[in-house]
Amino acid sequence: MRREDETDETSVFRRVVLKNASPYHYMKICLVLDDESTKLSAVDLKLFILTGLKNLFGEVGAAISFDLLKYDEDTLSGLLRVPSRSLVKLWSSLTLLGFYQNQACAFRVLQVSPYLLSLTGNSRELKLD
């Protein structure tokens, strides 16, 4: 929902008002594996998350349409986009995933936000005095 500021023609600013809750949530995640040399491609990761969803919520969970927007194979970290109403389901299935091919693993959810831009910085990594 956006509205051009009609009263001031010269203004270059535009006010953006979101009347509805934002449609998507973005999650920055990192997979920690017991054996750090294991390689995981983006397809593997998505399949792994999907299996977790299906284990916890069945076919209804597997029908959640989430996307892996960005993935770094070296650090095993990536960005997920998920419809806001399915966030709790996806997140809880990530929390309860404990094993990847019989080795212990854990998903560290680093940041969650309804705006992709917010994931560029992390206030928790700031050094406080």
Add this chain to the structure above:
Amino acid sequence: MSVFMDLNLSFCADKSRLRSLIETAAHLGFSTVAVNYTFEPTAKKKQEIPAPMPITDLMDQLPVVQGRSRPIRVLNRLTVVMSDSSHFRPTAPEYRRFDLLAVQPTSEKLFHVACMTLDIDIICITVTEKLPFFFKRAPINGAVERGVMFEVSYAAAIRDATMRRYTIANATSLMETCKGKNVILSSAAEKPLELRGPYDITNLGLLFGLSDGDSKEAVSSTCRSAVLHAETRWTASGIIRTTKTCSVTPIQQEAPPEESDAPAAKKAKLEDE
């Protein structure tokens, strides 16, 4: 908002593993953790109640909590697995060495006793098997009134699919009866990879049937209440605390305090009178 706590890290004799457990908890953002010693008395022979390992033995310098620049606080906790009412000895001096006291009742009668009379801080809810009894409103209301917390731990749910079913089933049946009051969520983790971050647990609480607010409180302020409840247990009405002084030698006289502004003003006032 109060800080995040995880009041159940399983103790293991392997020092390096316990150390990495505490380090991981600090990295995930927990400001306080409790190392849990489980004590399971059996009828056959008398067993020793474990003594807590001082944290200074474990690590010289406590790890810094992520985002807080403060070292983590480590408490000791004893969990007594009760299968008989004589297993919990309220006056045992061994219990005083622990910061937190918890019991895990195995039958409805013991659950009632734990809720209504025992002087404890936490009641553990079984998550590894089907609940052998139903939660009744009366003992749970009694426990809520006395400030005793109910604990649901989630590590078993990560380890095994069957346990996950029991965890969710037992947790939801607890939430139905206690309506989200006095519930804490903790890990009971044995390995660092079984720990989850505080916000993950908050989200997991929603799955267990907690509301948004109660879920967050289950890892923060309710835990704080449990710790404060434990601190007041050894005091008279939470006001007076008595300790034994070991030293026989008279306390060394402190050097006379230097005259600062405030005492001087006070002194002047006294002289006037």
